[in-house]
Amino acid sequence: MDNEYTLEELACLTQEKIDLGEKLLEDLAKLDSVDGVRKISKKISQELKFLNKVKNTRTVSVNHILCSNLTHFGCLVQCLLSCENVTHVDYPLPLEERGSKLRVDIVADGGATWIKVIARNPKSLSDAVHGRTSYGSKSILEQAEEYVEAAESNPHMFKPPRVVFRFLSNIDDELVTELQQIGVIVLVLQTSQPVPRTETATVKSLNLDITTLIAYVSAMTNGSAHWEYNEPLLTEQARWEREKPIKPLLEQYFHGKELICCETAYSSFNEILSILGGPKEKSRAEELFRKVRILPDVPLPQEMKNIKVGGKIKPRSLQIFAFGLMHEAITVTSNEGFVRAARMQGLEVPVFLHDARALTEEKEQSGRLLDE
Template sequence: MDDKEELIKCLEEKINMGKKAVERLNNMDKVEGAEKLVRKFMQEIRFLEKVRSTGALKKEHLQSTNLIHLNAILDYLLAAKDPIHVLKPFKHKNSRLEVDIVSKGGSQWIKVIARNARALTLISKGNGEYGQKSVIDQANSYLQCAINHPHMYRPPEIVFHFAYGIEIPLAEKLENKGIVVGGEKMPGMDSFDEDLNGSETDDDSLTDGLFRPETSNIPELNRIDPEINLLNLDVSTLLAYVTNMTNGQAHFVYKEPLLTTQAEWERSRPVKPVLDQLFADKELLVCKTAYENFMNIIDVIGGPNEIIRAEELMKRARIVDDVPRGRIIERLNLGGKIKDRSRVVFATGENLESITVTANEGFVRAARMQGIECMVFIHEPRSLSELKEKNATRL
């Protein structure tokens, strides 16, 4: 009897929760899709009221209700900045993908997940039911769909909010893909095989930083919008393309630990083939600030072959005037990873509606922390190495 009374009490609580949610939604009539969310709440409420009227209440009825997930969507909708859609369908491949919340005027997509954190990890490691999609699968779908539905010529930022938390290894795996993870992060019982750790560097260094980008090697080429034909090349990319290290000379142990580490990466994950594939059928742009900085570095520490490659690369690229205006210049505060040179390079890329190709993930992440998403393709850094070979040990 006690168990039945407890079930009835839980049933009444869920019905009341649903009705209160509908009342809260009455003030959201300016958000497209709010009526659709109301209908979903009402559907669940009617189902529970029907169960109550029949007197055949079972524990499974409470477990199967979708009210918890719907309520989590509503909570996040009420907290979202400038929400414009809820339960918004987007065409994806031969089907459609329904985004829980479209916020920030259209520049952000939010998915709300209300599942046990351990279960999410197990499913992502292949221990779910047959055909069950993991959050990794869902992340891939969101990222691919966002490419085809850009806002202001950029794919929307993707946020996965975990109402009941997420284990840290899985959260890091999602973040490495470019997903912004919301919700409590908790220690996991195990980890994924991938190396998820990295550090940053100062992008003003003549030799790029000793870090592996969060996007890992190598960024997915299929995430680049095929409709964008302009590539804005950052100094870090120009250096990576012409260095001896990426042109068949990575079999060294250098006196400089940074170069030795980058050479190890290059032997296992060559950067230039990825850049060549990216550059194919695209117009290459280099703004004057990037060009002058690059040529200064080449003049100071470039080897003979690196100088030749730099000249050949500049013949392929179109040098354009800096366009130092817009939100990157106006809204990004200098300091830390936000350097003036990088602001000019990234702002020029945005104003020309191009994709900025860079190894400077420190800037991209710092800009994101200030609310600015940049349209970028990130690769691993490679420094000039030819002049360092004379004091290095060949493997």
Template sequence: MSTNEPVGVLKPFNHQNSRLEIDIVCDGGSSWIKVIARNAKALTLISQGRAEYGQKSVIDQANFYFTCAKNHPHMYKPPTIVFHFACGIEKPLANKLKNLGVIIEGKEIDAQGDDSGEITDNEMSLSESETTSRDSITNSNVCNLLNLNTHIQISDIKILNLDVSTLLGYVTNMTNGRVNYKYLETLLTRQAECERCRPLKHILDSLFQDKKLLVCQTAYDNFKSIVNLIGGPNEKNRTDELISRVTIVNDVPQGRVMQLCLGGKIKMRSRLIFASGENNKCITVSANEGFVRAARMQGVECVVFIHEPRSLSELKELNAERIES
């Protein structure tokens, strides 16, 4: 068995106060694979109800996978469900799974006669690994932190939702040719060092190309307030130019993101901004990595493009030391 773009192994997803562990999450997150090593005849008998009390058939498992997938969309679409049968699967059961929408991997074999005596107790029972991890449904709310995906494929989504951090990063002097400074503020100096190595404006311009740009009301109000307070004249001019290119939309305070518990990195402003992106089926562009990780810890995957932060710098140049390029 081979997979494309694997992003997780035994990755847990919260669902209905329980947890479902997916054997392999691949295709960048758009496919969930379950590996099943049981005897093909045993699978058929279990699906017919001839199993121990509480033992789930692959039909039961498929239904639970689909329900869970709907609550954990990737790029606003439920992940594709793939069942890989290492020891094969009988054709009638395979057809039932296909009718549910499951993609079948593994050899499909003709149904054998009803000679259940040939099936051992071990073959009829779940393997230890499947009972303890692969089909684990527990009360744990812990979600493993994987690396944030900052290079997502965006060809299918043509709308971007811009966070305050992105708006500031686009208009600051630092990303518009005024980068050779050592500031009194250590944070700004570090950002300038990063900017000289990895210019942000180029990244954002490439990302914005042929996309519709949305800014929710909360992001717009906060952005304008910050620029009016600490922005320089050139930064204010760039703000006016950028705002002329975007569409201001109302906040949409509903959906999965709005159910995140406030506290730590989960702030009301960020929650509203990311919720607006979710409800408009956008990719949210942001430097707020902390929010994305905190949301993941609460079981919510954000559709996001993460970039490095850049702060307004024009007025800070007055007390900064100019350095050689």
């Protein structure tokens, strides 16, 4: 087949691929902060390095051009640029039942949409649909079933993410119908359709963690942040509070939502308050709990039973976050350590994170009031 092209034509075709790769790197540089983008940029750079080498040594072949992954990366980046609120690119998900991993090309809409980009030509697509691929490769319908099953097992805000397969080439109506029956949304990249966005999930209940209860009633967050304390951490928190007040943020997030709290969080908070809280902080707590429903603790849901306790995973925190999951409520917390540690063990909990604030009314007696 190489005989159909002169060396100059092959060099020209290779340069087109190189130009594409360099443009993709420019586009990806704008999205450098998105998880996984640097990994894709590195893969594109490796492709460019190889293509430049075969071009410069005049050893390029047609297969080098046809088999280049830059076609796939081009589709991926084009799709990426049309998406909103992308959180991950090339995101690995464990498939527990199958003992393998599924890679989601793009996680968009804050986690509510999963996109698989398929850059195959029509002939290759037809083969892939019917399983006429290399040994061990899955048909597109098998991949669709895996994606939908994984979405069911990995809900975002208590709902499975919508699964989108975005094709470079037009596909036949029969395949579209079969994919839709499985539960996949089908788009064709050539038509420049934007990915359909999922409406932001409206969660009506908020589960208040101990850290949030403390932050809400603290003297520091209620107009008394101009202090220097004996404890450097509290002085630092006061500086953060002056720069970014927490209470207005919480008030805005609480608006129009049901506030709930488990018995464990309620009793633990009251224990802390009785030891460290000042009179005004205790008064604010009484006022707050006129708006908060205190409900019984719940058994750990199945997805939490295998979580190993230790380090940032404390039994009390596990109970509080389990309560939020069971009631399909977003847990409001400053316990970022638990959230990260749980994620490392494969548990994603819907949370609203805020900075920590301590009870400080009693600490003011030994502190120094700053000039405002």
